[in-house]
Amino acid sequence: MDEIANGVEKKIKVNRLVHADGVTFKTCATCQGSGQMRKVVNTMLGQMVSSSTCSTCSGSGQIIDKRPSGVDSSGLVSKEDIISIKVPAGVSDGMQLSMSGRGNEAPGGGVSGDLLILIEEKEDKKLKRDGNNLIYDLHISFIDAALGTSEEVPSIGGKVRIKIEPGTQSGKILRLRGKGIKDINGYGTGDQLIYVNVWTPKKLTSEEKAKLESLRSSANFIPNPTSDDKGFFERMKEYFS
Ligand SMILES: [Zn+2]
Structure with missing residues (x-):
């Protein structure tokens, strides 16, 4: 993902047909x-x-x-070449790069063919790609969501520390502007979107249960969404329209 985001120079091994010596x-x-x-x-x-x-x-x-012995009737032999290619930032799976004249040489000395390079994208386990945006799923405890905290999240070029405001709702999307992938055609850079998931504990000790039970009827713990607390569909509309 780092290589896709920044572009990369790669050396690749290619077997190509070239004119044999002595023909x-x-x-x-x-x-x-x-x-x-x-x-x-x-x-x-x-x-x-x-x-x-x-x-x-x-x-x-x-x-x-x-023609010397061992050379076929086309006068060409297969030769291993190490070719250096510049992969531009923003490539995606299935894209094809072309290097003019770096393919097979033509029998009889015509124009050499092109080398076609098919891009295969290696999936990143943490950062999911959506076009030029990157999506990261962050899980925080409901204590951290209520009290606020700061979290380190993976990002292109290293980790980034982000602030979680007190009173953060599950499903909130935080945006790191310009931390996505550079557009292949030069139309800016995507963002990194962080989906905040508030983790509800699945098991509690009797002591923890008693503490939470004492808070159950507290007015602050009763859901009271306002118009600022957007639902799932509204958030999707906001980020993907
Ligand atoms: Zn002829």
């Missing part, structure tokens, strides 16, 4: 080097001329004159 070429005798075959047919309406790719040289106009 020499000569002009194709079939087409005299034009790569094209002209065919003249006599018909009732006169002569018709059609042209097609030369089948002897496949259109390159050149054929192999001499």
Whole structure:
């Protein structure tokens, strides 16, 4: 995720076809080097001329004159290359990068093919990606939610300490502006969104039960949502519209 967010330079191993040493070429005798075959047919309406790719040289106009043993009839051998590629920030799964002329060399010395690099995104266990935004699920105790605290959360480029205000509701979304992924087309940078989940204890000792029981009827513990306490659908509308 760090590499996607910031861009990265990678070295990759590629097996590509290159011209073998010691191979020499000569002009194709079939087409005299034009790569094209002209065919003249006599018909009732006169002569018709059609042209097609030369089948002897496949259109390159050149054929192999001499080749060392072990080199196939195309004059090419497979060679391992280490290629350095610059992956721009903001790439996503299924995207294809293209390096012009870094593919296989053409038989007979034409234009080399391109190297196509398919991007596969490795999922981050903590930071989920939603477009250019990153989403982090934070769980806090209801004591921390009520009293307020500060929490360290993972983020691009290292951990960030965030403040949890006293009286934070479960489902609140905190936004770290510009802490997401840079847009591949240069349209700004996404945000990191932190979903606050308030953790309710599943087991209590009898002592803990007694303490909480004494607070049960306290007016402050009775839910009393106001218009500021947005429900789930309103929050979604706010963050994804
Ligand atoms: Zn030819």
